[in-house]
Structure formats: C-alpha cells, structure tokens
Amino acid sequence: MRQIARYWLREEDAETPWCPAAVAAIRVTASDLLTPYPWSRQLSDAVGRAGTLLSHVDHSHFEVPPHGMRWLVVVDGLDEVSSPSVRERLLEKLAGQVRSHGPCRLLITSQPLPQEELSPFSGLPGVGFYTLRGFDGEQQHAFAARWFAAQGDPDAGPHAKEFLADVADASLEEVLQVPLLATIAAAFRTRNPDRPLPRGRVELYEMFLADLKNAREGNAEVLSRFLQRWTVRGYGKVAAWLVQHQDRLLTHLARERTTGKPPSSLLDTALEWLARHLPAGLDWPEGARGELGQFLAQSGVVAFDGRELSFLHQSFAEFIAARDEAASIPSDFPDFDRWSRRIANAANGNRLLFTLALWARRPGNDVAVVVRKLLSGRTDHRIMALRLVTSGVPLGEALETTVIERLLDFSHDHAQGRFPDSDHAVLAELAELAELAELSQLRGHRRLAERLRTIATTEGISLSLRAKASRAYARVAHLPEGVRLLKSLAESAGDSDDTLECCRHLEALAPQETPYVVARLGALVTAPNVSTWARLRAASILP
Template sequence: MTESSEEVRPVASANLISGDIAGTAVQAGSIMGGLHFHITAAPQSATNRTVDPPTEWADLPELPPKIKSLLRAQIQAAEEMPYRLPGARRPSLSTVYVRQDVTSGTEAQPAEQGRPLPVLDSRGQLIDPHHPPVTRLAVRPPSRSMREALDEDDHLLVTGGPGQGKSTLSLRLTADVARCWQATDDRPPPLQEVVVPLRLTARELAARLDLPFFEALAATIRGEYGALLAATIQPDDLGERVGGCRWLLLVDGLDEVADTVQRDRLVSVLSTWASDSPDYRVVLTTRPIEGATLAPFQRIGSARYELLPFDEQALRRFAQHWFSDSPGAPAKFLRQLRKAHLDELVRVPLLATIAAIIFEQFDDRPLPDNQYELYETYLGYLRSAHSVPAGLPDEHCGRLLEHLGRVRLEEDTSLTTAACHWTAERLPELCRTTGWREKLVTYLTAVGPFISRGGDLWFLHHSFAEHLAATAKARLLPPEFDPGHADFVELLHAARPEDRGRYARRVLLHHTRLHPAEADALLSHLHEGEPAKHLLAARLLAWHIPAEAEAFFATATPGP
C-alpha cells in the first residue's frame, strides 16, 4: 500500500458505549477486513430462576407472547370440549366437588369383642356358637372443593366413573386459571398459588414418549392446539418456570390409553418428573384402574380424590342452571326424571346433560327410563337434528360408527384414518371422487358423536365409543344365546367383576337389545347357576335387559 493512499484513509472515530449493558458487548478501534462475532445468548433458565414467584394473583409478571398464546388456545379449547353436546351449558368449577378416596384401612374400629364361652350340649358335645357379625366402620373424609384440594396438595390423582366430569373438570380448571392471567375474570382464582396451566390428553402424550420429556410435551401441544397457537412452543419453553411460576400440568383420561404398556410408561414418566422437577405440579384424571398402574404416582405422595356424583341438591342446581330462561321447566324436568326412575342414573353429570337435551328436544314424550335408550335416543337425535351432507348410505353409517367405537377402545390410532380404511374397503365407489376424505369427515361430524380437532376425529365423550363398540361386538356373537359357545363362555366370565366387567356386561345387554327373544334364555341360564351368576343377572336387570315378566321374577325370587 503506498504512502499517498494512507494519507487519504479516514480516521475511524472511537466506539462509544454508554448506559446499562445486558449481555455481551464488544468495543473496538479501527477494524480492517471481514469480522464475525459469535455470541451465545444467556440461557433463559438463568433469568427465570432468579425471578421470585408472585405471592398473589394481583401481582402477575409479564408472560412471553407465545405463553400468552398457549393460554388463549386452552381457553378456546375449553369452549369446545370435552363434549360439545347441542345445548350444553358451560359448567362452573365452583360446583365441582371432590372427595378423598379412602381405598384401604379404616378410620374407626369397634371395641374388641370378647370370645364367647364354650357351650356343651346334653351329650357333652361342643356346640359351635354363633359368632355375631363384627361391625367394621369406614369413615370417609368430608367433601371439599377443588380449590381446597389444590391448595392442600401439589400432585393430585382424580378418579371418576364414565361421564362423571373428569374432562370437564380439567378443561374448566385450565381455562379458569388461564383467565386469571388475562385479568378479565372477577371470580376468585381456582387455587392460591400462581401457576401456568397446561392441559394435555393422556392418549396424545403417551403416543410421544419416545421423545425426551419436554420435547414430548411440546409435540403434544402442537398436536392438541395446532392453529390456535400464534407461535410454536419449543421444548426449552417448558423446561423451567415461567416468570417464576410453576407449571400446573393436567393430564386427562389415563384410562383412554388403550395400550396398557404405554399407559404404565406414562404413569412412570409423570411420576418421575413430578418427583424430580420443582417446576411442575401434576393433576392426573382417570377412571378407577385395577392393578398396580397407578402405584408409581401414589408413591410420590400424590393425593387421591374421587369426583362426587350429583346429589339431590346438585341435580336441582343443575336443572335450575340449565333451564334458567324457562320458568317451570326445572321442576317439570325433575318430575320426569322421577317418573322415569332415572334418579340414580342422572347422578352422572353426562347422563344428566343428555337427559336435559332430550327433555328439551322431545318435551312431548316421556324420558327414556334407562341408559341404553338415553344413548340411542341421543344418537338418533344427532342423525336427524342437522342438515346432513351427502355421504354414506344409512345402512352403512351405523356400522361405521360402531367400527370407530371399537377402534377407539382397542387401538390408539387415528379415527379419521380408520374411517377412510373402512370406507375404502366396503364402498370403493365413494372413494373415487375428489376430496372424499374431507367429505367423509364432514359427514361423520354431522351425524355422529364426534368433533374434528387437530386434523382428526374425536369422540364427544369416551362413553359414546363404549356404547357403539358394545353394539359392534354384540353383532359378532351368534344370534341365539348358547351358554356352551366359546364366545359366550368368555363373555360371561369377563362380565363378573364389578368394574372390569362393565364393558362385557354392556355387550351382553346390547346382544339382548339386538335379539330381544334371547334375553329370557340368558337370564334363565344365570338363574340356574351359582351366586355369582345371580349377581350378574341382577346387574343386567338393573340395566333394563328386555326380559319377560316370568324370567324377571324367576331371577328376582330366591330358589328353593
């Protein structure tokens, strides 16, 4: 380089840096040639872990935009799920009560009773004295609100039977906590601790456990909420607290994971992270599950609760809320329930909801007096209440719905894929038109108990899948009841346990509904058997098996 060129070179002015600096800073004089700076941002965790959690809901930190988007998506999802039954009203979390589930031991024992003195007869033989029955007391703790349960324990296991309101509880709790972050709800917060809610279904999360935990959470969020999200949630967003606040992870419907190996693994994974991570609280909902599946979650100190069914007062509040714009309707609805002997059945919130919808739509008819006819009436209403797009012929529609019920109970696969495979095998001519898959999904959401969410079909409620699957399986049985046939032998054996036998009993019931003349033969066979078969007969009669009076009284009357 020549001297003259150096004389015209501009003199670089000094770099001036002032004010507070966060992160990496570089100060340099004159720089010639290319220069690259590689700067690694400070880990987000270092920031979040130094933030003290807020002590009350009135003092909330600012959340990242993508977390705000996640909260909005969950509020929107709560408006649509768990079952978007026509006319269904949004339940209030304040009316949901839980009771701690005492599964073993007693809290009160009677005083020790003395042994009776030996008694001899006139021939000096020992008489075996009559032992009075020992009274055993089992005391349940009093019912408590959901807020009390959340404030008392970090991790909860919430159990409830079919239609008891487990999904409704998880959705409403998630949405109510999310609304607290929006400062648009004047109601008291659902729990004292300031938390960030995250609700996922167990079936979706269990399908992704081949990934690291936070990647599995992020992938499940994308699958659950999809286009409702304004930005993609990354695994790093979930690996720690947000604004100093813990995550409240709600995993709904463990029992709906069909693969028992996946189900057990999900419980193990949730138990590990609930125990090891200080950043997560876990609420797990499920039907009661027999065996050791839930043991890992209970070993970490989680509290077990069960949802209370409606009592008389709660049912009255339900009716007043549902028919609030129709004076006189609540009392009329309750009278019809009593007249149809549905008092016990509608203690299940889902069945109370279905009964209320049927009452509104068919107020000129009496309510069905059993669960089978309640479901059948409602499913018939779905197929007739809406304008139905062109689709399957009627004779095929019912069979496809039943097939999808079996798929949901037996497999963890896409219902949309299963519906397309079934249709392609049986009705190939329908599959030659453009966009037939989309038309099929539209048709099924119009005539069946489904919604379309995340690119797939979902049952409005798992009990609809069970009802349809029971009919599908009943069709596979011989039309005539034969107690020696292998299928009936297996079914009768499976139907005996109180909880695990529920689905098998439903298949037997649906078989008698398909073939009413076989109900008497079934009851007669059970009446002639041992006490366990008598109990099975009684349970089927309670479900209104279509028996003739003679068979009914033969079963209801003790034998000689």
C-alpha cells in the first residue's frame, strides 16, 4: 500500500507498483466488515477510524471506481476473527464482492485456514491463493545488518554475523524466515547481548514477553508520572490497582480475542472487565476511555490508535491466552479429549501448540503424558506431537525418537513404489513443516532423511509433494542432494505449476542456483500453450 501511495504522490524515489493495474489502495481489518451496514458504508467507516484523513469520506465514493481505476481493498487479519461461523459468513460476503465484479479488487491476508472454509472462492475466475515467502539467506543477512545499524551499533556488520551464527547454533533458522520472529529474536539479542538465544519458538515468545514486562516494571519514571497524574485527579487508588492488575486484564483481552466469540471492541471489553473487577468503592472515571487505551499500550503487546485497542500480532494474544490456560490444567491433563478435538481445526493450531508446550514446561508436569496421548490419536494428533519437538520443547532423546518413528510409520509398498492414500495426509504435513523450516531441530536424523528421500523419489505421489520432500531432505540431511532432487523434478515436470513449484523451492534453498532457475523460468515464459497466469507467476519468481 505504501508503494502504491508513493507512486501516486509522484515521490522521486517511488518504485513502480507491484500491481500492474491502476488501483487506489485502502486497508481495513476483517473486524471492520462485521458491522450490519452495507459494504460501502463499512469501507467508509473503516478509513475514518484510521484517524489519518483530514475529512470524512462519504460511503458513495466506494460505490464507483475512483477516477477510472478500481479500489484495492486490503482485508487484513481474517484469522483474527476467531469464531469459525462468523468467519464463514464473512468469507461468503467477500466472495460475493468478487462475483459482483464491482469497483473493488480484494487482497485478503490470513494465517492458514481449513481448506473447506475457503470453498466460497472455489472456481471463481481471477482468484489466486498465495503463501507469503519468508526471508531467504541474503534477506536474513540484510535484515540483521540493518537491525543492528538501526540500534546505533558501530560494529553492526560483525554483530549481525555473530547473531546469525548464534541463530544457527540454537536451531532457530525458521525464526529468521518469519519477519515477526526475526524481529523478536533480534530485539531479544539487543536487550540481552550476553545471554544465549532461546531454543525454539515457544521459548522465544516466553522470553520476549518477559523482557517487555521487565522493561515496563523497570521504568519507574513512567509509572510514577502515571500514578501522580491520577492521584491529582483523585483516582490514585484506581491507578495503583490498575498497575497491579494490568497482566490480568491483558490476559482477559487475549482470551476474549482467541476463544471463537464474535469480535467486539477490545477497549469496550477492557472497560467492562474493570467495571466487574474494581474493588468496591472504586470506579473507572467517565471520559477516560482513551487514557485506558494509552496505559495498556505501554505493555508493548497491544497498540492504541486513539480509538481502539488491538494486539500487535495475533500470535501474542494466542501465546498470552495459552499461558493462562496451561497454568489451569492439572498435571494429569484429565480433560485431554476435549482439547484434542480442537486439533482438527487448523485455525486453532498456534494456540493449541502454545498451550501444550507451556503446560509441558511447567514444573511437575510430565510432557510424556500428553505426547503418548497424541501418538495414540489420529494423524493430526501425531503431527502436533512432532510440532512440540520442532518448537523446541525438550522431550528427551527416547521420547523424541518415539515421536518421529511413530510419525514415519507409513505403509510404504516398496514392491509397488507407492504410498496408500491414507498416508498422504502425513506426507503433506511433514513436507509443510519442512517448508516452514520447522524441521531444523531435527537436522541429521537419519531415518527421517531416509523417509523424505523415499517420498521425493516415489512415483505416483504428486510432484508438488515430492518437491516439498526434496526441500525437507535438503534441510534435514544434505543440501546438494536435495538441490539435485529438485532439479531432476523440475526437468521431468509435466505442467507449468510443477515447474514453478520446483523453481520456488530452489530459489529459497540455494541462491547459487539462480542461473538454473532463470533458465527454467525463461523457457517457461516463452513456451507455447502456457497460460498468461503461469507466465505472470514465473515472472514474479524471477530474481
């Protein structure tokens, strides 16, 4: 959006927009589209709430193309609508906008959702699904160097290299592929230059949020000014109580945001919580709504835009809610069956992983209790057990081996050289974890490497799955052999989509293979009988 805006403002160093068609871009949140008003009114209200406009934009402007262009409506945070039924209605509404061919073009962002939820878009012309690519090796180096330079570090280059080496030692390569997690890891290093990096994603979140809390509590000057200001107004006891119970309030907001209820105003939710929990004789003052938002924003996990509160990232809300839930679960995990039913919903994956991992890390809890129950369950339960390993939860060598062996217990028919359909789900999930780099904790695991190589070389499995297995093999076992497998698949690919997938994996894995990728994609772009859409996708991969 910034790129498009700078282009229209004719700024000197503005880049040519990524979107070839002329568009005027606006950003709305998925929650903005849950009001009972017409579409154009919802857009008008959303841009007004942003607080950056000099005057109100009437809803009629969004009913027609602006100056012969189209509106590009970026719908952000679809996954933050945690209620599946509400999300389903919203997706139907958005699909209706696509079918109407109106003045709006849509770009919808979300964490992965269950495939069936996306069915309203099935078969609609002009609809594409994309996965956000993580930082490659070159981008990771650039990010680290710029981060330390921005902190005023006179030795930013050497410190960036040292940071990247520590990331590799901690098996946190997946962290640097995700911009949010890369920022968290770099911020942790800046605040704690002499401490080792956390091992795994769960510990990284845990230490980062602890850092934020320590920084907040250690800033005595800010707290003192807050208390003085409220004491002068006659509300000193209210302010002192709020400071003492800020974490409880943030936990309540996190649970409300992630429990599947229809979204509501977080600031209203906070005020309602205060009305219920402030001690007798204490009341939150009228007209101090904005001051509550400002105070909570000092936590570092929520932002206040002058009107509304929002979590800086949905995963912060998921982690905080999971931490509270994990603390309430007894050591024998008696209600595991109820929890396990949630695993089937992909939208619950992060929060469930955090809950199980944080429960396992609590003193007196035996992680084997949960892992054994997961391993006796369905495929998605076994995948969750593996995610505990890949997220850095210490299981011990024997239990980790059991998890991996149980997951890899496929019914591969060596005589026929194929896998039965029932095992394809496991293969797909395993390959997906590899693509997210979450298998970095398992580097060097011999049997896993053997299985991945078998998947990569087995006829009868989709080439897409074989390509992902090749990429996983490169990460877990041997980079040159994984690259060779991918190049072999690219050369035998029967259609443009398979060629594109192989080239995308090669580009992410091995920058030195850029000339090969360029040659393959160049041949694809100029080949006859290749769709315009495939040519555009090939051009987007070309470096």
